[in-house]
Amino acid sequence: MRVRAAGVALLVLIGSAAVELPVVAAPALPAANMEAVVKAAQIDPRRPDTALTPGARDSVLLVEQALDAKNLLATSYVDGHFGTKTVDAYAAYQRSLGYTGLDASGLPGRTSLQTLGEGRFTVTSTLTPGARLTYHSATMNTRTKAMLVEAERLLARTFTITQGSYTPGNPDSAGTHDGGGVVDISVSGMSTTLRTTVVRTLRQVGFAAWLRTPDQGFAYHIHAVAISDTDLSPAAQHQAGDYYLGQNGLANRGPDDGPQVTRVTWEEYQRA
The missing domain is CATH 3.30.1380 (Muramoyl-pentapeptide Carboxypeptidase; domain 2)
Known part of the structure; x- marks a missing residue:
């Protein structure tokens, strides 16, 4: 039996018979909405509790899970609430990329968020302040x-x-x-x-x-x-x-x- 890639299918040769099998694509990465993440990063640290910013939970969770995977955020804080612990963890991540000063404030920027998401999530609704x-x-x-x-x-x-x-x-x-x-x-x-x-x-x-x-x-x-x-x-x-x-x-x-x-x-x- 020989197997080779043929476009989007695998061609399997069994004796003289050829059978095409579809290639199963890798699962699509989840998407983190940057607008939602940045909004939560402004509001959540100022809350008196751990309430969530409407519409931000799933995207914030993706960010927190990635920070947890880098040992920058304790698992107990992976909750969809972008509180002070998440801000601190994100600031530490920014510093690990070489950012300093206001570029390492813990507020996600487009480049750092996309870099954090590599292999874990994509970034949609990106924000940039411009020149x-x-x-x-x-x-x-x-x-x-x-x-x-x-x-x-x-x-x-x-x-x-x-x-x-x-x-x-x-x-x-x-x-x-x-x-x-x-x-x-x-x-x-x-x-x-x-x-x-x-x-x-x-x-x-x-x-x-x-x-x-x-x-x-x-x-x-x-x-x-x-x-x-x-x-x-x-x-x-x-x-x-x-x-x-x-x-x-x-x-x-x-x-x-x-x-x-x-x-x-x-x-x-x-x-x-």
Whole structure:
């Protein structure tokens, strides 16, 4: 008997008779939805319990199982909840790849997630912040600019950016602007009603946004965090998570004082 591959079948020769047998394909790898994983990585560490982010469990489990296989996460934490232990484990994995600083914050990036999944899972709904650029005289990334442009279009007005992204070292910002996805917007000349409208519109396109006030210890301005920007600093990640949990993004974790909207990411807004 001789066996050889013939296209998608095996040709089995038994004496003078030839029989074709189908080749059984290897099982397809499961898919981890990056949008769901990154959302959970922002929200779950801020929860007071081990509740799961809706729609993220299966994808987070794939990530946690891979981290467990690398002896970076205890099996007891492989539960679909992307809590602080999973964040720490993912940060350790990023460091093992040679990443440092904000690139090893524990928030999954596209390249590290795809590398983690090799042979275990594929990655769908990938996220990328894009290149850094200057918009309205402020530094930000491509994704953040696109979000601002859309908010400006909806409002029919142009923003004045008082602080952009990637600006470490500002003690008044508590580290939120150290990475990408965060901008401060001037409210000079805006009425109270317009300020609220601007915050609402920023939220509608995927920002966690709040009006900061002197009562909170700030000069009046709007602080906006681009949800699920994979360049977010840890402090900004926490603000995005707190926003989903109905909080104000400040150290006191008080109730959200902004206009109520359906909370979405930029990608979800574009699909709506």
